[in-house]
Amino acid sequence: MEIPILVLLSMLIACNSWLTVGARDQYQWTVQYAKTNPDGYFRTVIGIDDGTKWQFPGPVVRVAKGEWVTVLLHNGLPTEATSIHWHGQHQRETPWMDGVQQITQYPILPTKIFNYTFHADISGTHWYHSHTGGQYTDGLFGALIVDDPNDPYRDLPENIVFINEWYHQTVIDTFDIFTEYQPTGHFYNPLVDFVSGLFNGKGRYNCSLLTSFDNNTCIPDSPYERFVVEYNQTYRFRFISAGSQFTYILSVDQHNLTVVAIDGNYVQPHTTQQLVIEIGQRYDVLVHMNQPPDNYWIRAVTERTLNEFNAILQYSTASNNSEPKYSWNLTTGTILLDSKPLIPTNVNTFSLRPPNFTKTVFLNITCHEPVIDKCFVNEKQLRLPSIPTLLTMFQNQVAPYNTTNIFDLAYGDNVLVIINNFINGSHPMHLHGHDFYVLAAGPTSQTSIINFNMERDAGSFNYENPPRRDTISLPRQSWLAIGFVADNPGSWFFHCHIAFDMQAGMGIIFNVNNGTIVPPPFDFPLVSNIGQQTTLNPMKSMATKRCEYWMMVLSMCTLSCIVLNIRWP
Incomplete structure (x- = not known):
């Protein structure tokens, strides 16, 4: 009896392939507190240390469609559990990786490690954020970009743009619902006052509104986020709303916005002057730089309270030190309120007509x-x-x-x-x-x-x-x-x-x-109690586990050949 050696070699090649993919897209992060001043006001922020530096927003995860992503997440918060949801990824065959406390996993307790490994099969603009309590309001979020090899806009220069309101207290102190115990008869406040706003973690709070302040409390004239562009070039902006309670109205002074994708799905180009973006939504927008080279306001206005915060669109020949002097009247401009006018470029072939709903x-x-x-x-x-x-x-x-x-x-x-x-x-x-x-x-x-x-x-x-x-x-x-x-x-x-x-x-x-749910990973937390929580092996990625499985198969096959005196050709 002979066993083709090509079969066994193919196992080794596959194993090596899985290990290579896992290594190529592997990240090691520690969730940590830091005191910083995103809008000038100093407060404690939750961010991510990727081994090189602490970051808020967190590090950008950028992979090609179809690649495996491995994030070894260490919870460095001394008093809080955590988890990470990969917003926009469907987690097919990896449902344990969705990152929702008490739905797909136990929370990651202080000092513990969880290995998120998943297949990045949904291309486009996405993001990740904590799904434990209201932690992402305190800063625990970042961008997840999955590149499509057939992306019609892949050659354009681009910017990733996070938009979120910002508070000067932690989420527990800002939203009373996150405080575990309140006095009997306490009136909860679901509508918290606007304080400040950020583009990519930068904003400007008016320190003079404080009763008193010094350079350890609030630094005036905090710098705006600037997006430097070249005249007559078209740029792609990947807008991501990471807010906690507000809907935003987006605009760029003197420039039109052309929407080409929503939540990772391509749509026929739709041009507007203002764009309404809800919490969690993503819009890919093209902006053509056809105005006199200068600095222009990028505006985000809260829909309910009409508070405005800003970033700057700066033509490369404009001054780095000046701020926009233009004011754009949008009272008669076009506005995209929702998805209704948008038409997918990939025609939906599934028929949703009744009675096809089961x-x-x-x-x-x-x-x-x-x-x-x-x-x-x-x-x-x-x-x-x-x-x-x-x-x-x-x-x-x-x-x-x-x-x-x-x-x-x-x-x-x-x-x-x-x-x-x-x-x-x-x-x-x-x-x-x-x-x-x-x-x-x-x-x-x-x-x-x-x-x-x-x-x-x-x-x-x-x-x-x-x-x-x-x-x-x-x-x-x-x-x-x-x-x-x-x-x-x-x-x-x-x-x-x-x-x-x-x-x-x-x-x-x-x-x-469908009758079968794939088994949990080896590092799945076994209980939620901090004194009892254990995992099997948090250091192993899913690719490594597959490799170990096939190596075991190969070893058993080789042993059987020796015992049964089977010849190799």
Whole structure:
């Protein structure tokens, strides 16, 4: 009997390939506190040390589509647990890597390590952020760019642009809902006053608003983020909203914005002068530098309170020391309010027309504010379980008795989700594990609640190549209709991305089951108790584990050949 040596060699080559991929895109990070002054005011910020320096926002992860990413995350926070969600990546066959505390994993406790390893299969502009409490409000976020080899705009110069409001206290002190114990009868405040805003971690706070200050408290005239450009060149801006409670209206003085992608999905170019961006959303925008070389304001205005913060677009021949002197009147300018006018360039071939929906989910959203810190979906507040829901799925068990708002979906279900908003405020809704089609939305209402009515509203659904994304605004006191294919086994969070609302319970869990959930990784935390939490081997990447498996197979095969006296050709 002879065994082709090429088969065994191919195992070794495959093993080497996996190890190479794992090494090429491997990062080792430590989450740490630092005292710094992003807008001039000094405070404690959570950032990431990548071995070379501490960074806020965190290091950019940039990989080619199809590559494996390995991030060995050490929690260096002495008093806080943490986790990282890779916003925009679907985690197919790696559902344990989604990074949601008590849904896909236990939190990473202080001093502990977790190895995030996943396949970067969704190209485009994405981001990562903590999904433990409101930590990303304190700075724990960064960009995740997955390069598409067929990207029509890949040769353009580009800038990654984070936009977020900024507070001078930690999230626990800013949003009272994150304080574990409050006096009986405490009135919670879901709407926190605007303090400051940042572009890529830089902004300018007016220190004179403080009662008193010195250079250890607040440094005046903190520098704006500047984007230096060349005249007559077109640039790609990857805008990412990392806010906690505000929707932003974006504009660049004297320049048009041409949207070419949303949440990693290409759309036909759409030109506007202003762009509304919700928390968690990403817009790829082209800007042609065709104005007289000078400095121009990039503006972000909070939609609810109309507070403005800025960065600077600087032509290369303009002064580094001067600030823009132009003021652009946009009262009559065009504005892109939502996804409705955007047309995907990759035609959606899946037919969403009824009766092709095999599952319809109706969600009614309410909040008891400000007296009680609770939000409800179908009159139930989301209560996270003591055991991650993905783990109970893997073990073929039911979720603990106090777990609420779990919706079971069969693998392959065509799902229609209708959401009614009974709150006088919009909500950025984000789905993990999938993109969805934006089928329709009701009109925003300031005065009365407009619920979805099947007879009246079903005719407004867009089934012809609707926009596709993973985060969308639920209009105030109105309704939203989305559809998606439940083709990714796992336990997936669907929630409002406003920090207060998410903590108050505005979310549900979609459990998509095909009968088998892939096993947890070797380094999966076994319990949530700090005194008991252990892992099998946090230093091993998924690529290394695959390699070890095939090396074991090869060794067993070789041993069998020796024992059975099988000849090698």
